Amino acid sequence: MAQETATLEYLQKNVWWWKWPDAEMKLRSVLWDKHTKEAARNYEIMRRFPKAETLRKSYLELNGHERTLIHCLWCNWPKNPYRFATERSQFDENGWTPVFQNPPVQWNLNLANNILVSEFERQIDLAREIQKIEEPPSLQGRKNRGASWLYIEILDRQKHGIGTFSDGERKMRNKGMQMAEQFFAEFDSALAKNLYALRQVSQVVPLKAKPRPKRSAVFPLVSLDDTSKILTTSEYFNFQIIDPFH
Numbered sequence: 001m002a003q004e005t006a007t008l009e010y011l012q013k014n015v016w017w018w019k020w021p022d023a024e025m026k027l028r029s030v031l032w033d034k035h036t037k038e039a040a041r042n043y044e045i046m047r048r049f050p051k052a053e054t055l056r057k058s059y060l061e062l063n064g065h066e067r068t069l070i071h072c073l074w075c076n077w078p079k080n081p082y083r084f085a086t087e088r089s090q091f092d093e094n095g096w097t098p099v100f101q102n103p104p105v106q107w108n109l110n111l112a113n114n115i116l117v118s119e120f121e122r123q124i125d126l127a128r129e130i131q132k133i134e135e136p137p138s139l140q141g142r143k144n145r146g147a148s149w150l151y152i153e154i155l156d157r158q159k160h161g162i163g164t165f166s167d168g169e170r171k172m173r174n175k176g177m178q179m180a181e182q183f184f185a186e187f188d189s190a191l192a193k194n195l196y197a198l199r200q201v202s203q204v205v206p207l208k209a210k211p212r213p214k215r216s217a218v219f220p221l222v223s224l225d226d227t228s229k230i231l232t233t234s235e236y237f238n239f240q241i242i243d244p245f246h
Contacts, residue, residue, distance in 0.1 A: 151176035
């Protein structure tokens with residue numbers, strides 16, 4: 001943050017980008033739906049954790065590769081109800097219906113939808129029974145609230161001593177800090193895995209390889225100059241990769 005103490009007006013105009021009228025325009029390269037919104041919200045909450053405060057980039061300032069890491073961590077994408085089985089190993093995979101090739105099956109399009117749906121559900125229930133899989137609970141009736149940014153705003157107000165808090169806001173403040181700690185641990189673990197992958201890649205680089213200019217690549221946030229160095233989370237978003245293959 002640009003200043004040690006901030007006013008509410010400063011936070012609204014310079015920090016809380018999700019309140020800006022042009023925020024979605026600035027994110028036009030992102031599939032900005034409830035899943036990416038939640039991932040962005042989680043990243044911003046994480047930045048409020050004391051050990052992560054040196055992560056200076058807001059979600060709005062991340063490049064595409066950096067956002068990909070965030071999305072992989074926290075986008076709860078819905079699972080596909082079907083897939084195309086292209087590998088023989090998928091044909092009898094547990095959790096999926098068998099691939100029926102012989103005899104070929106056709107559905108009677110002259111029947112009403114309720115008859116077709118009833119028969120489809122019967123076959124699905126039979127496949128679950130064979131594999132001993134219980135039907136997951138229905139999502140019907142559940143409240144589908146979007147990600148709340150209020151946790152972040154309360155944490156920022158607490159940090160800068162802005163206003164007083166109701167009992168409900170104090171509960172949100174405490175929960176928000178717990179969430180920040182949890183998200184930091186998840187991010188730190190993902191970072192460690194990415195750094196391990198970088199060190200594995202670096203082992204195949206020729207020792208006499210001609211130096212290449214810095215550029216962004218799959219792991220755009222870490223330098224391969226010294227792959228033995230373990231970067232802390234606070235350093236993660238401050239490095240650029242040297243891609244030895246381009």
